[in-house]
Amino acid sequence: MAAMHLVASDPLEAMTAGIFEAAGTPADLAAEVARHLVSANLAGHDSHGVIRIPAYLQQIESGRLAADGRPVVVHETAATAIVDANRGFGQVGAAHALQVAIGKASSAGAGVVSIRRCGHIGRLGHYAETAAAQGFISMIVYGNMGPGTGLTAPFGGARRHLGTNPWSFGVPSGETQPVVVDFATTVVAEGKVQVARAKHAELQPGQIVDKDGHPSTNPEDLYAGGMLLPAAGHKGYGLSLVASLLGAGLTAEEVPDNGVGAGVVVMAIDPRAFGALETFTATIDNLSAGVEAVAPAPGFEKVLLPGGPEAASRASRRANGVPIAPDTWDVISGAAAKLGVAVAPLLA
Ligand SMILES: NC(=O)c1ccc[n+]([C@@H]2O[C@H](COP(=O)([O-])OP(=O)(O)OC[C@H]3O[C@@H](n4cnc5c(N)ncnc54)[C@H](O)[C@@H]3O)[C@@H](O)[C@H]2O)c1
Structure with missing residues (x-):
């Protein structure tokens, strides 16, 4: 390398x-x-x-x-909205949609916002971190599907039909770090294959297959007609499918005639709508500390909270x-x- x-x-x-x-x-x-x-x-x-x-x-x-x-709200109710990103940067559309969802959650307890005509929204955990810093629970999901649309084969299928269809969840905390779960529903995100390709590195076994469905560790095989595999077989496939159904379904202006659809959905929940914020955050701290205290398995140093590796990387990369x-x-x-x-x- x-x-x-x-x-x-x-x-x-x-x-x-x-x-x-x-x-x-x-x-x-x-x-x-x-x-x-x-x-x-x-x-x-x-x-x-x-x-x-x-x-x-x-x-x-x-x-x-x-x-x-520039993104604009094109339809809204007390707790929902549709944002049209006007084919602009996904990062701009999703950042705007998140603030709309947080505004709705502040007044209605929860806000759900879909985004249509949106570019690539980047790293979903970014939005979950932003929401957590403002004291809101969040869910961000992007999905796309259709014949030849993404790089992923549905479970049991031998053709590309799904995107990498990521989900992210953020839970604010008090003393501990917020929990930020953020991953693609494929074994590996396509961007990580791009990074391995740029570094001329091999992939781990079980992440991709070549164009004929044979296991491969060569990133080049993905770009020569190969496929990404869903994480955890039928389970990752199910999450991937729902990502696309929500994204496409909640942004649709007309019924697709060819099984192709895509979209982003952002949800914010205000914990204050369920009780005192201090009780909520102290509960999250308590539960998080409990899981972190679980004895590590052989080969592991300690149990981490999702979001922990990113926080550690941030500290090190800011410094170095x-x-x-x-x-x-x-x-x-x-x-x-x-x-x-x-x-x-x-x-x-
Ligand atoms: N915009 C898009 O269309 C798109 C598509 C796919 C993926 N992505 C992004 O790609 C990025 C990478 O996705 P990925 O599937 O490779 O993620 P990944 O496999 O690196 O998993 C990351 C998640 O796992 C947690 N994690 C990692 N190690 C852990 C440990 N030891 N204990 C507990 N938690 C741990 C992290 O905190 C994070 O929540 C994500 O940020 C995702 O949003 C974006």
Whole structure:
């Protein structure tokens, strides 16, 4: 594996925002996207960080992504809303939808918001962390499906039909860290295959199959017609299917005639609607401490709370810099230079 470059997070974020501004994104939206991408790198999820810049630029160039698309609420009730992201950045649409959901939860106890015409929303845990920091429970889900639509075969199927269809849940706490559960419903997220490919690394067995359905550990096989496998067989498949049914069903304007659909759903719950906030957060602290105190199994140091690995990565990468594969760095620093944006310095 090639040695990684190290870049400090603040200049990396400034460079990322500069790139999107230069590509036609208003400064406030570019800042939101840059914050999201670098926060994914800080959290240790490089698959959803700055590695995405070239793909987003390509989507802007091809007209698929509207660099200046601003989300708007197009329909609402006391506890629900539909946001139209106007083909803009998913990070911008989802951040807006989350605040709409939190606003509804503040007044109605819970808020459910769907998002249509939305770009890639990035790392879902980002929104769950944001909601938890504001004292709200959250659920964020994205799903897409249809013949040839995603890279995943349904359980028992031998063709691509589902996306990686991730779910995230966030639970605010008092003294302990918030619990943030955030994962794709495939054994491995596609972005992680991209990262392995960029590093010229092998995948773990059981994550992908090649175009003929044979097990493979070579990331290139996925991009040569292969498939991702659902996590835990029929169970991951079920979660993946419901992600798509909710996303597509709650954003549909007309009935699809070919089994193709996609969308995002964001939910916020105000714990205060169920009792005193202090009782809720102290209960979460108590339960979380209990699970963390479980004796570790052989080979494990300790039981972690979901969200813990990301918090640890954030602390370390803020202090020491964000590692970026040289191939990835060449592409994104090249894009910055081409657009006249100052390239962030590499750390020694
Ligand atoms: N926008 C999209 O379309 C899309 C699609 C797929 C995935 N994603 C994102 O990709 C990212 C990676 O997904 P993934 O499936 O590879 O996630 P993953 O397998 O890395 O799992 C991450 C989750 O598991 C928890 N976790 C990890 N190790 C743990 C441990 N030892 N004990 C307890 N909890 C632990 C983490 O805190 C986190 O909640 C996610 O952020 C997801 O939102 C986005």
